[in-house]
Amino acid sequence: MKRNATAVWKGSIKEGAGTITTQSTTLKNTQYSFKSRFEEGVGTNPEELVAAAHSGCFAMQLSAFITEEGFEIESIETQCFINLVEGTIIGSHLIVNAKIAGISDDKFQELVTKAEKNCPISKLLNAEITSVATLV
Template structure:
């Protein structure tokens, strides 16, 4: 399977005082604001790091669901939080915090499949940083 996805960023002004917008072809993001304050402070809008976190959490959750299905399990829920750490100009770590509700699976089997999902998730393979996985089966 091969496909492409598109997004666009527009920036106006200097790095600190300027402002930008992000738009995706799906229009789920449409002229969504980002700026110095949304990235490095607590301004209203988005930033590249939270978008990477959302992409990674979503990709990992879907990958895990497929791998569980291959082992004859179906999750009731997979809640994945991604914490992206930015330090000295680099993303130094992403922590994936997984809480899953999967009927009839052992903790050991769940953790084994989750580790595989982390390794084969396309976003995990894209990122050049430490990826930590914390799992909880409820």
């Protein structure tokens, strides 16, 4: 499987702007700029997109592990915070809230840790990955 996205940037780093389009066109000519990345501007930014990718990937991986163990999932909500320091992503922190019938907290935490280490985006990131997971 291969997926792609295209970014087009025009102009200098601070005054320029760009657009991002994904293969699925879920993002189509979506605006990004210096302001949307480092200040408060309209549009997305690469770190926000990495956060979206990591939260989605992690939730799917956790779902797979929970399903393999025979538990029924009502919901898994994952929020991701990407930490960019001096031009380097140094961390990704996941906040997970899940409703899963019959699972113990110990088993849930074990599967969260397993998903944290094994989702493809976690493997891609060269950064510390942490999480806080709560059964609700």
